[in-house]
Amino acid sequence: MQPIISVSGLNKTYGDFQALRNIDLQINRGEIFGLLGPNGAGKTTLINIICGIVKKSSGTVTVDGFDNVENFRETRSRIGLVPQELPTETFETPYDVCRFSRGLFGKPDNPAHIEKVLRSLSLWDKKNNKIMTLSGGMKRRVLICKALAHEPEILFLDEPTAGVDVELRQDMWNVVQALRESGVTVILTTHYIEEAEQLADRIGVINHGEVIIVQEKTRLMKELGKKQLVLHLSESVSVLPSSLENYQLELGGDGLELTYHYDTQRDRTGITALLSDLHAAGIKFNDLHTSQSSLEEIFVGLVNKKI
Amino acid sequence: MNFHAIRAIYRTEMARMMRTVVQSIVAPVLSTSLYFVVFGSAIGSRITEIDGVGYGAFIVPGLIMLAIMTESISNSSFAIYFPKFTGTIFELLSAPVSFVEVVIGYVGAAASKSVVIGMIILATAGLFVDLHIAHPLVMLLFLVLISVSFSLFGFILGVWADGWEKLTIVPVLVIMPLTFLGGTFYSISMLPPVWQTISLFNPVVYLVSGFRWAFFENSDVAVAVSFAMVMAFLLVCLFVVYWIFKTGYKIRC
């Protein structure tokens, strides 16, 4: 299937500073894509170029097969953007600004749709209040409603939950899930890993203006993630026998917990051998469990490796 | 062409005028009435006629011109400066619109306001003096063209300005003097010859003169020359606006 967004050889320089380096990226139709990277990595710049707010220095961006500069009307009408900053009108009302956004993006008035969007973000009873009287969280809701007012096929959420309360986060996830079910492609940037971990189907990691890796989330976690096996011993052990040296075990929990790190990618994890060597050494255990490293650990590992 | 976008911008801008109806309409009407009382009555009692027109009536076109020029500039410069200032301009930049829709929306709304204000002032003036408009259609044409060109000028000012000072200084330092020295309240034929020549370099002279011709059929410069000046100013502004959007000057980085 043709990707809905295709970025190739994209570069952006601000004066001498290269904010994006030769970016190649494909976003699939209908997926939730998490763009992950530390502050200043170039996430906002990349999004703003795709949306047409920032000019690219070189490279191409196509949206649904249309070039985003030559056929900007085609590409932009398909996109909704919730920006990172919180710029909102002040004297207007949520209802009016949503109606404005819808018109601006080329759609005829549709009060029913505006109502649906405002309701989905719990803004319906505030629809006629001046925006400046709303709280910060409410203002962000207004921005999300504005981005959805013209029924975009693609939604960009730039750092959507930075400084946002739990309730709004929940509302937002519900909206994102509903959008996804209706076939909308969602791209969210974040430096909160758990956000990407919870929501995204695929994850791209960007650092210093370069895309380091793009991978399905589950595969990323499987491939790059280390697993660990923790054994709970029946009797406390103070020193491990030399026969177990090769396993580089960690002894903890007052000598009652034994941790073994292994790589799921290898042919052999070494678990079977470890268990039989433990048996031979006379170490007994009454429980065991395995755990996987979080995306966070993977992310930190990736970013550090590249520096 | 994205007509829904033009309508959205236009509607929002006009709604803002309704929201601030006192500031947008009552204020210019009040200040014009004051000019009228002060200049019309105080000076009018000394100068009875200029070129065969009673002084009170003579200043009406100039007063309207003064109001629509300042209103056009302030309305459209503010309309585009404000989103730049708050950051809401991101939406305009990411929308499927070209400069054509943006300019028609903002400049159209600002010019509409000016035309409405011009009409209201005209009606207000009608309460004070007997007005006879010789060429109503020409008057309307000048009113619309001048409103549009100065709204375009205001749009350019709003894009160029990177602070409130710049936004307010141009109307005060440039437009007000040019208007007062542009034959708003007198005929330039009343000036010494040297100043008459100098006045001809003031573009406002041509606008006021052409507009006044539509009322009384007398003017400082030929009406065709006035018309040509208005069109020239309009075209220059259109070109600058086109260039701004072509290059993304101060808007897109």
Ligand SMILES: Nc1ncnc2c1ncn2[C@@H]1O[C@H](COP(=O)(O)OP(=O)(O)O)[C@@H](O)[C@H]1O
């Ligand atoms: N308008 C600009 N002028 C100069 N540098 C900029 C501009 N916008 C962003 N940058 C720089 O580009 C880099 C990437 O910024 P950004 O895309 O906002 O990162 P992120 O969204 O990942 O935090 C940063 O180093 C930032 O300082």
Ligand SMILES: [Mg+2]
């Ligand atoms: Mg950012």
